[in-house]
Amino acid sequence: MPHNLPRLDHFQELGVGQAIVADNVFEGIGRCGGIRVNHCPTQVVIANNLFINYNGYAIATSNATVHNTYPPQNISITGNIIDLTYAGENPAWRGGIIVNTSDTLVSNNQVYVRGAPDAKVTGVQIRDGALNVNVHGNLVRNCGRGLVAHRLPGKVAEVVDSRTFLQTGLPLEWRTSHLYRNWTLAWLKDSKPAGQSVVDAYDPATLRFKLREPHEMRADDSFEAFPPSANWNIHGNTFTGCANPVLLDAYGSETSLFKDNVVTRSEATGVKSAIEVRGRFNLIGNHITGFDEPGCSALALHPDRFGKPVRSIYRDNVFERCANVASESVKGLWEASDQGNTTIRCGSTAAE
Structure with missing residues (x-):
């Protein structure tokens, strides 16, 4: 419904x-x-x-x-x-x-x-x-x-640059939402955490996620996401x-x-x-x-x-x-x- x-x-x-x-x-x-x-x-x-x-x-x-x-x-x-x-x-x-x-x-x-x-x-x-x-x-x-x-699992769909990417798995949020600010991404390797990044922003128009710091990533990289609160x-x-x-x-x-x-x-x-x-x-x-x-x-x-x-x-x-x-x-x-x-x-x- x-x-x-x-x-x-x-x-x-x-x-x-x-x-x-x-x-x-x-x-x-x-x-x-x-x-x-x-x-x-x-x-x-x-x-x-x-x-x-x-x-x-x-x-x-x-x-x-x-x-x-x-x-x-x-x-x-x-x-x-x-x-x-x-x-x-x-x-x-x-x-x-x-x-x-x-x-x-x-x-x-x-x-x-x-x-x-x-x-x-x-x-x-x-x-x-x-x-x-x-x-x-x-x-x-x-x-x-x-x-x-x-x-909550997610996966990189497309890499724009070392901080910016498109993804699948996480909901594409409303403009009035948290926009994933300060959320943590736990990057996975062999299903286990192998590093962390913090989300700086999500653009609900372009659907792009931007990290606070650069991170080397490729399409199909897996992660788990969680909020600060x-x-x-x-x-x-x-x-x-x-x-x-x-x-x-x-x-x-x-x-x-x-x-x-x-x-x-x-x-x-x-x-x-x-x-x-x-x-x-x-x-x-x-x-x-x-x-x-x-x-x-x-x-x-x-x-x-x-x-x-x-x-x-x-x-x-x-x-x-x-x-x-x-x-x-x-x-x-x-x-x-x-x-x-x-x-x-x-x-x-x-x-x-």
């Missing part, structure tokens, strides 16, 4: 592509996907829909653009109940709510599987590059992955019975908050950790309980993509009945960020 072409200047002044999708029932195979938001809409409400035995991705917002479109914005996803149980042949990879767009609110939804956790199901997914995202009051149950945060507020949610409850595998930022959530193992078995942190996220006031199987940890902590300790804050969390409070791939990650947390009937504090 709605697909507005071409990339006209008056789109900047007019609110385009309003839509409300509400009070519907979606059943069965999900062969063509559920509700999709892409290419230009500026006001969208997705509310109070039911998905039953759904074998696909229920609700997804896409930031993908082509040369004559803009990314969607100002989206509210609320009050939906999404049942991703599927007992038929050839179950597909499935997801409840996929968020790749900025200025998006996800609230008071239920995403679940009836029965044991399904490895092919993701409850909620967010991607780097989406700014001003608020996820709260949701209930996610018995999914293979409860909440996942991913990185993402403004994510993930709070007041419940994740229970998931095989991998929370995976924060994005770059994150100083304003990426995971706060006041409840994360419980419930009946899931073989869970390695409640929350896996691979970027800069501040975990504040969460209650994590029941991860008491041998070798299981409430938190699994890793350095960032560049191999450096992340400047995260872990404060005022309650860890109850956990075999380990934190496991560390590099020693000292927990001690450097531990502030006023409470442990109740837990085993070791930190383990490598």
Whole structure:
């Protein structure tokens, strides 16, 4: 919904592509996907829909653009109940709510599987590059992955000079947006970071990106992009019975908050950790309980993509009945960020 072409200047002044999708029932195979938001809409409400035995991705917002479109914005996803149980042949990879767009609110939804956790199901997914995202009051149950945060990839399409290039992968933003000023590009070699650049400017007319400093680059060079401040507020949610409850595998930022959530193992078995942190996220006031199987940890902590300790804050969390409070791939990650947390009937504090 709605697909507005071409990339006209008056789109900047007019609110385009309003839509409300509400009070519907979606059943069965999900062969063509559920509700999709892409290419230009500026006001969208997705509310109070039911998905039953759904074998696909229920609700997804896409930031993908082509040369004559803009990314969607100002989206509210609320009050939906999404049942991703599927007992038929050839179950597909499935997801409840996929968020790749900025200025998006996800609230008071239920995403679940009836029965044991399904490895092919993701409850909620967010991607780097989406700014001003608020996820709260949701209930996610018995999914293979409860909440996942991913990185934003891009690729050089054409090199203009040592500072200027065209790209694919990153959304071609509105004139009134951040225009990628002060965003970081992590250049990749063999899928691993091999250098950094800072974006000085993006021109929405020519679609050219300009770096602050020269960088040797060629067409097809890959990178990952992330903003200086993402403004994510993930709070007041419940994740229970998931095989991998929370995976924060994005770059994150100083304003990426995971706060006041409840994360419980419930009946899931073989869970390695409640929350896996691979970027800069501040975990504040969460209650994590029941991860008491041998070798299981409430938190699994890793350095960032560049191999450096992340400047995260872990404060005022309650860890109850956990075999380990934190496991560390590099020693000292927990001690450097531990502030006023409470442990109740837990085993070791930190383990490598």
